[in-house]
Amino acid sequence: MVDEAFEEERRFVELAYRRLGAVRGGVERSLEEALAQERGGTHQARLERDVFVENALRRLEALELGDHALVFGRLDRDDEERFHIGRVSLSDEHGDPLVVDWRAPVAEPFYRATAQVPMGVERRWHLAVEHGELRRLELEVLSGRGSEDVTAGPTALYAALERPRGAQMVDIVATIQADQDELIRRPLGHALLVEGSPGTGKTAVALHRAAYLLYTYRWRLEHQGLLVVGPTPGFVLYVRDVLPSLGESGVELRSLASLRPGTLVGDTDSTPESRALRGSPRMVKVLARAVRDRERPLRHRIEIPFGSRVLTVTPELSRRAIAATRSVRGGHNQRRRSVEDALLDALAHAVLQGGPLIREAWGGDDRVVALFGPGADWPPRFPDDSDEDIVREVRQEIRHLEAFQRVMARLWPRLSAEEVLYDMRARPALLASATRGVLSADEAALLALEPGEDPSRHVWEVEDVPLLDELDSLLGTHEGRVFGHVVVDEAQDVSPMAARAIRRRLSGSSITLVGDRAQSLAPWGVQPWSAVIEQLRLKDVSIEQLRVNYRSPARIGRAVARLRERILGDDQGAEVVLRRTPGAVELIDDLGENVVEFALARVRTLANEVHSVALVLDPSVAENTVGGIGSILSRLGDLDTIRVTDVPGIRGMEFDAVVVLDAAALAKGPTGERSIYVALTRATQHVVLCAAASAPSWLHEALADG
Numbered sequence: 001m002v003d004e005a006f007e008e009e010r011r012f013v014e015l016a017y018r019r020l021g022a023v024r025g026g027v028e029r030s031l032e033e034a035l036a037q038e039r040g041g042t043h044q045a046r047l048e049r050d051v052f053v054e055n056a057l058r059r060l061e062a063l064e065l066g067d068h069a070l071v072f073g074r075l076d077r078d079d080e081e082r083f084h085i086g087r088v089s090l091s092d093e094h095g096d097p098l099v100v101d102w103r104a105p106v107a108e109p110f111y112r113a114t115a116q117v118p119m120g121v122e123r124r125w126h127l128a129v130e131h132g133e134l135r136r137l138e139l140e141v142l143s144g145r146g147s148e149d150v151t152a153g154p155t156a157l158y159a160a161l162e163r164p165r166g167a168q169m170v171d172i173v174a175t176i177q178a179d180q181d182e183l184i185r186r187p188l189g190h191a192l193l194v195e196g197s198p199g200t201g202k203t204a205v206a207l208h209r210a211a212y213l214l215y216t217y218r219w220r221l222e223h224q225g226l227l228v229v230g231p232t233p234g235f236v237l238y239v240r241d242v243l244p245s246l247g248e249s250g251v252e253l254r255s256l257a258s259l260r261p262g263t264l265v266g267d268t269d270s271t272p273e274s275r276a277l278r279g280s281p282r283m284v285k286v287l288a289r290a291v292r293d294r295e296r297p298l299r300h301r302i303e304i305p306f307g308s309r310v311l312t313v314t315p316e317l318s319r320r321a322i323a324a325t326r327s328v329r330g331g332h333n334q335r336r337r338s339v340e341d342a343l344l345d346a347l348a349h350a351v352l353q354g355g356p357l358i359r360e361a362w363g364g365d366d367r368v369v370a371l372f373g374p375g376a377d378w379p380p381r382f383p384d385d386s387d388e389d390i391v392r393e394v395r396q397e398i399r400h401l402e403a404f405q406r407v408m409a410r411l412w413p414r415l416s417a418e419e420v421l422y423d424m425r426a427r428p429a430l431l432a433s434a435t436r437g438v439l440s441a442d443e444a445a446l447l448a449l450e451p452g453e454d455p456s457r458h459v460w461e462v463e464d465v466p467l468l469d470e471l472d473s474l475l476g477t478h479e480g481r482v483f484g485h486v487v488v489d490e491a492q493d494v495s496p497m498a499a500r501a502i503r504r505r506l507s508g509s510s511i512t513l514v515g516d517r518a519q520s521l522a523p524w525g526v527q528p529w530s531a532v533i534e535q536l537r538l539k540d541v542s543i544e545q546l547r548v549n550y551r552s553p554a555r556i557g558r559a560v561a562r563l564r565e566r567i568l569g570d571d572q573g574a575e576v577v578l579r580r581t582p583g584a585v586e587l588i589d590d591l592g593e594n595v596v597e598f599a600l601a602r603v604r605t606l607a608n609e610v611h612s613v614a615l616v617l618d619p620s621v622a623e624n625t626v627g628g629i630g631s632i633l634s635r636l637g638d639l640d641t642i643r644v645t646d647v648p649g650i651r652g653m654e655f656d657a658v659v660v661l662d663a664a665a666l667a668k669g670p671t672g673e674r675s676i677y678v679a680l681t682r683a684t685q686h687v688v689l690c691a692a693a694s695a696p697s698w699l700h701e702a703l704a705d706g
């Protein structure tokens with residue numbers, strides 16, 4: 001019976017791949033034809049052609065499966081219907097469904113049905129397809145005939161967990177587990193926070209949820225867009241191609257550093273205290289002050305020559321112009337217009353009340369003469385405030401005077417976010433004024449920058465990005481793109497200020513946050529989720545847990561659990577480590593000055609044994625090594641399978657092997673336990689912790705087996 005079934009499925013897989021080839025060929029041909037057409041035709045025809053080309057390219061991309069299996073499951077329902085489940089939907093030549101997209105509602109029982117709740121499914125088949133051929137077939141009998149001898153060994157899952165890891169994350173659509181699926185398919189509109197220890201599939205869930213939402217709410221999300229925010233540019237590259245649908249239009253992937261397009265961001269070298277302060281919500285008030293400090297009434301009157309007359313802007317007039325704008329909505333730059341209007345009104349009024357204007361006009365002054373000269377009404381009217389054309393003309397003239405623009409620049413300059421932030425931090429008087437009563441003098445000093453740079457050329461740190469974004473919102477210079485759903489990974493490292501920047505990009509409250517507080521590397525330490533939720537202004541957030549670790553092998557898993565307990569306290573509930581392979585954890589300390597050579601040798605050996613190795617460097621190592629990081633890299637040789645990074649740089653990723661250099665130095669650092677924890681939890685097979693000095697006893701204890 002199983003052999004028969006295998007043969008049947010083998011033939012089906014063959015048929016499905018043939019059909020995939022035929023569909024691809026068809027799309028390619030029609031695309032070629034469309035591209036070969038002349039660019040001419042009506043506007044409507046061109047538009048239709050462009051839409052056709054775009055859709056065809058998108059379909060081709062979706063059908064490009066690389067090495068991933070087209071089909072991986074089959075459901076036999078108790079109503080005799082049968083579906084094959086796969087990565088894309090595919091119909092036969094008559095339009096009947098051949099393969100159902102995993103995101104379709106009928107596919108749901110593939111992930112959720114159990115013998116207790118079979119959801120109308122009698123049998124569930126797992127197909128292991130490699131390079132287009134069926135290799136293995138696994139059957140689970142959920143109800144009806146034969147349900148007593150269920151063969152429910154999730155071989156497919158265990159096989160998936162043992163696969164080697166490479167430079168890019170892979171999808172898990174063939175083996176999504178019921179608890180993950182339940183989160184993935186939550187409807188749009190929800191605010192969902194998923195927490196869980198490392199390797200529980202939080203990133204996988206977040207990204208598959210994005211793909212599910214795009215499929216299910218295609219029309220809405222294509223218009224509104226979906227934003228995925230990850231911690232680092234490396235992480236964005238790592239997840240970019242997980243699901244073809246994430247390459248669809250309307251999806252944007254950004255790291256925290258690239259959240260605000262066009263910002264120059266370099267490495268962070270300021271102190272943890274300065275970084276923490278810039279992430280704190282106390283900056284909201286400081287920045288609002290920094291902008292307000294640039295909206296200043298005049299201290300002394302300024303005179304503006306206007307023909308033979310002199311117009312005067314008094315401090316009182318400037319105060320009134322500023323006061324008039326307080327009730328006006330909008331950012332600083334938009335409200336500038338109303339300050340200018342208030343001033344111009346007053347000055348034009350003064351001009352028109354002054355009488356001498358008429359004499360000027362008669363005298364041939366060409367600024368106003370046009371209104372009274374040849375071709376104008378005769379006899380000329382004596383202009384007053386009710387004469388709108390004249391008022392407009394006079395206001396225009398005043399506005400274009402350089403002296404008037406100088407007054408405006410002093411009173412209410414047009415500003416960019418970069419200018420405000422840089423000036424505030426580089427000019428002691430502005431810094432003192434913006435921080436007075438909010439920050440202590442010592443705290444304010446943490447913000448100070450060297451003066452003398454062009455703000456538009458300044459290279460910012462990632463912590464400054466949310467500050468610039470906050471200023472954009474105060475100034476009215478925000479880019480304004482908002483999304484229908486936002487996915488935030490490694491949410492534990494999102495500062496309250498960054499949460500505000502994310503909020504500005506979210507149209508409602510449909511958001512998915514995933515993270516693990518124990519992995520927090522931020523200088524503000526382990527913050528409660530409420531710190532982020534509050535700034536995202538979310539009212540009803542479902543907080544859910546994932547508890548099964550799919551990444552760590554057994555030995556590493558035990559060390560991970562001990563460290564987690566140490567970091568978060570002991571009320572963490574049971575974690576399950578699923579993988580049966582033991583894996584290896586080694587701590588080799590007291591290596592003295594041989595530590596670098598030792599670690600590099602281990603990296604080189606491991607690189608020959610596994611697919612991916614991370615060499616995780618504590619910053620002190622490059623500083624203390626002659627030739628710095630360059631000399632370390634040059635001694636590694638083939639870098640294809642090796643990634644050299646610091647701890648923040650490997651957040652969210654995984655590697656077959658991880659070598660830490662130097663574990664004792666890292667453990668003593670400001671985020672010691674959490675940094676070791678993050679490094680340790682990246683490995684799917686092997687961790688080697690190398691240290692020049694003795695590692696702290698808590699690390700030895702965490703790694704001790706038993």
Ligand SMILES: Nc1ncnc2c1ncn2[C@@H]1O[C@H](COP(=O)(O)OP(=O)(O)OP(=O)(O)O)[C@@H](O)[C@H]1O
Nearest residue numbers: 160172175176177198199200201202203204550652
């Ligand atoms: N249902 C599943 N089937 C197969 N593999 C899975 C499943 N769930 C998770 N995995 C695998 O487990 C690994 C960890 O997943 P993921 O990176 O999403 O975890 P995470 O919780 O985000 O981890 P971290 O907090 O460390 O970033 C990945 O290799 C992923 O493919």
